[in-house]
Amino acid sequence: MYLDVLLLTNFLMAYFLLLAAGALSGQRGGFVRMLAGSGLAAMSSLILFAPPQPYLVQVVYKITTALAITAAAFGWRSKRRLVTAACWYAALNIALAGAVLLAVLRTGTRAADTANLTVYLRVSPLLLLALSGVCCGAVDLGLRLLMRRDAPIKTVGLEFELCGQPIRLRAAPDTGCHLRDPITCLPVLVVSYPDAKARLPGPAVDFLEQWFAGATQADPPPGARLRLVPCGTAADRTLLPGFAVPGIGLITEKGVLGLGRSAVVFAPRSFGSTAYEALYGNDFL
Template sequence: MPIKTVVYLDVLLLTNFLLAYFLLLAAGALSGQRAGFGRMLAGSGLAALSALFLFAPPQPYPVQAAYKIATALGITAAAFGRRSLRRLLTAACWYAALNIALAGVVMLVMLNTGVRWLDAANLTVYLHISPLLLLGLCGVCCAAVELGLRLLSRREPTVKTAGLEFELCGQLVRLRAALDTGCHLQDPLTCLPVLVVSYPDAKARLPAAADAFLAQWFAGQDRAEPPPGARLRLVPCGTAAEKGLLPGFAVQGISLITEKGVLGLGRSAVVFAPRSFGSTDYEALYGSDFM
């Protein structure tokens, strides 16, 4: 006598909703994305409804595969948005991989407990196990993702800073500088490496005359008169985003502040960048050939 399976629709929808919520959290963590609570509810709700395909008449395999791909993209798009196709595909792939991993864990448990009942239709599997056990196994998968991310996350190396001082417009300026191995700017007149200073980060420490000149320059007044007695330097600078000239000044010498005293580094130039370096630990950058 054939055994009939009774499926409680409310339990099926709620279980799939909760499973999708946790799997979307893990997929977001793996793809470097964070979704708002409302979007997570929308994605989880769509995932729960997609499970109803289990009860549809048997479809050809191309239709089943297309449905699975479309629902994975739709679920992740509902959760994380569609602003970037690459990020959407990344999240969808992680979401699909986590679903497969969860199914593998459940199958492993079933094989080791002697329970082998399942229903499959249209590439959708219904497992005859307790919903609480299924949620617990989903939590195990999500915890494994979180643990792996914590163990494999790269720690940012400690930035070593050095105290530097130089005289500008008759005033002694002291700044903290960090090594940037990609900094190779040179004074076009002397061919000596220069110190790159963030104007927004260091403006409070600059002489008033130099500050006024740089403010006018970065406001678009590139014909502003430099401070009296200051020797203007314009250093070409190119990045992946733009190219331009950085204003600066020639200085008699930059000195390194050490525990044993002040060490002179010789004459050089100081140029100013219009943007912050994004750190409170330093206001300037120097290349490996500076010191």
């Protein structure tokens, strides 16, 4: 058994297995972090040369090194994600060991060294690396085949006038959007203020900035009719500021089609998409 071959082989094997564990746990470590995790994994194999330890010490060592290796590769800010990555890493190691044993049985090789829950089989390092690559490739292929592809988001173009300025936004459907104008009882358009800020007129921006900063007694823009729409979420209940508008129209190939909706409200947070700036409910269009 050559120490340099042992370390290099375990380093490269760990790199492949960490790639697969990261894919299965939804994490991706930087290149330097992956090298650090692989290096730590290679060093952990040196327990093969240590005197036999009590079984409990061997188990604790294996759990500790698995957590340390995955923490080095992916970080440790989230304990749940760390444990998930460590479990996948351990499972892949077991799967690789099974593949190696199968290859050993096929070839008739019997020579093996075991110590402290670590097994060293006298097989070609190239075979170990090839099987590690197969494990990583199988995980990647499986994720690609089983990955659920989200349907493309359907958006529409909407137009309305605010403070004398025409505004055009992209809107997406949201089945959980049931907000209504408390005066007309008609569905309203919910606009993300951060996403649409650049398209809004200055007076409206000034008012909304003050409102979301806590100045709920601020005067609305001249000529604008303020609307306060109750909004309840899983976290809290609040009032969203908005305005009555002359009318909201759907932009089509043949022109603008009036929808009979006459109010927009603004949410303080981004919707997290560059495809749209507003949301509407099922009964809006």
